[in-house]
Amino acid sequence: MVLMASSRHEVGAKSFPLVIYIVVPLLALGLQSLLSLHFSRFDLIDLPLLVTIYYGITQREPVSATMVGALIGIAQDALTHHALGIFGISKAVIGYMAASLGVRVDTENHGTRLLLTFGFTLAQTAVLWLLQRDMLGQQFAWHWFHEMVRAVANALAAVILFALLDLTRRSDY
């Protein structure tokens, strides 16, 4: 089974220099904000989500992944006019799920990353839909085609971004 982790090498946790933990999320937020200004369809891509997923599947530590996801999400909320916590909750959930799955599957495989990111993107939209529509009573439209396109775009972007981020990590074992 290609998707499942079958060796110590695959299960081994990776860590990053502390600077990377701070710089990469900020860079993701800044680039997301800047590129959406110049490329109107770039808002399909969710760079903070991709960073959250990457930290989750590489750290394989649900607690830290949840914390990182919550912090990145709250920072993303701060750039919007919404209440703080909407993206924080959704990304905390995604971080937890990514870390939990990262222990069980081979996250070094590009195909696995593609599928995981596709699923996590849809999962985040579902959490946002629940939060905004049912909990906050806000307007939130779900369009299947649009969400599929967004999930595919994020999955493809994740393959490239994760490969770049792999260059910054170090093995702990």
Next chain:
Amino acid sequence: MESFFSRYRNALVLIAILLVQVIGLAVQVRRPAPNAADGHGVRLIRSWVVGLVTPPERLLHATGHGIRGFWTNYVDLIHVRQENKNLKSELDRLRLEEDSIAEDARQGKRLQVLLGFQEKYVYKTVAAQVIGTSGTEQSQVLLIDKGSHEGIKPDMAVITPDGIVGKTRDVFRHTSQVLEISDPTSGAGVILEKTRIRGVLRGNSWGQPEIVNVSPDERIERGEAVLTSGGDAIYPRGLAVGSVARVMPDPEGTLVNVLIRPAANLSKLEEVLIITDTGGEMPPQAQQDLSEADQAEQKASDVLAERLPSRMDPNAPPDQQEAPEDDSADEGAARPVKPPQALHPDRYTPADTPPATELVPGQKITDAQSSALNGAGNGVTNAAANGAVAPAKPAVSTSTSTGTAAGTGASTKQASSPKTKPKTASPATQAGVKENPGAKASGKRGAPSETSQPQTPQSPTPKPETSQPQSSQPQSSQPETSQPQAPQPQASARQGGD
């Protein structure tokens, strides 16, 4: 118990984090108004994040702007000369348009004063550069590089020359958030330009602005312009919003939603203007533009007047030219149309008809009355009968009937205008004035000056006071009634006033 926490540590941490955020959400959305200001803690977090994110964005934006500026200002200058030529011709066209619009603006201002309507003019704006967005589809928010330090406050209108963009929301020291009109939580009072249907503009779930809950109206057509109505106290009235793209039925009722194509390109914004001050008076720059438009309009009207066929034929002999009326007397008053002078006057000629007050119903005008009229009518008809040329008659008869006032007015014009100089030297004029008993009786001013001025056209002495009654006294063909009654007091009063 310890094993429980250690066993479910991950799930418990997740639940705790979610719970904290849910409580935080509940506290934030408990505010009385949905768009009320954030709490102190939330504002602090936003400020920190914006402070962390925006410096690199500013740097990147400035770098890109510099590179682009270098390219466009120093390298990519092809076709600039042609573009400059096109712009100049466009400027000329706009100046002509401005002339016509200036009058409409003044009229609109007068009507607003009459109606007690308080117009809000854009007094002061602050230019800002857009340095970022929220980065999500759910929040149509922009980040600009101006904040409270530059005088920006929440709920200020943000516009571009093309149309409105949104309003400021959270304002930090050097950065502000702008809520676009395409966001579902935004709101702007708008009005359709032709149909005058009012509504509230807000964004839909696709990030497109639409006017919501509008009564179905067949007059709403695609492409109709949408303007701000000024009713929201944020956007000044009359700013461009966009045009109607589509009318869609509201799924929740019988009303319709009008989808709007924004005038400003919301997806590619680089510079915006924040309206920091509005006022009831027209701003100085606009007033200056208006006065310049007035002057240009005056020049244009002068040029037009020279091109138009005039009552004065420059090729005609001097004694046949008609004395021009003094337009400066009363610009707003409508002037009566004078009947053409009859070549062969008879008892039906207007100048020979007694006034209605002296007529008896059913009684014909006798020859005695007619001769009396002719006698009192001085040299007007006599001059005509003696061969005075017809076109010179109205001026002469006017001067007669108005008790020298008009005649003096004509001479005033002539003295001031070389073109009309020889006119009152005509025999008919001189005869009419000299033989006018009313002129002698009405005042001493008329006759001598009238006759002497045309003969000494070099004299720069104008008598504008005498030109007034001519325009204000249309009954030029009724010498008996007009001479002793209306014109004389007017002329006297005006003379005394002067």
